[in-house]
Amino acid sequence: MLRVPGGKVVAKSGINQNIFFGVPPTGRSITMRTCDFHRIEQGVIVYTWHLEDFFGLLRQLGALPPLSTQTGH
Numbered sequence: 001m002l003r004v005p006g007g008k009v010v011a012k013s014g015i016n017q018n019i020f021f022g023v024p025p026t027g028r029s030i031t032m033r034t035c036d037f038h039r040i041e042q043g044v045i046v047y048t049w050h051l052e053d054f055f056g057l058l059r060q061l062g063a064l065p066p067l068s069t070q071t072g073h
Contacts (some may be wrong), residue, residue: 023063031062
């Protein structure tokens with residue numbers, strides 16, 4: 001865990017053991033990148049913006065092709 005002023009950053013990882021968005025279990029080790037931004041007023045979270053990298057996760061599961069390293073030039 002990485003501590004930043006007023007918050008925390010956490011990486012989520014595990015083994016794909018269940019159907020995920022129609023993709024059968026692969027038994028592969030996966031990492032889900034997420035990011036949360038919170039606005040805190042008077043010690044209370046009043047707004048949250050949450051992002052998840054589902055395309056990256058689906059690439060790890062083999063459901064999407066890897067990103068191309070070619071620029072197309």
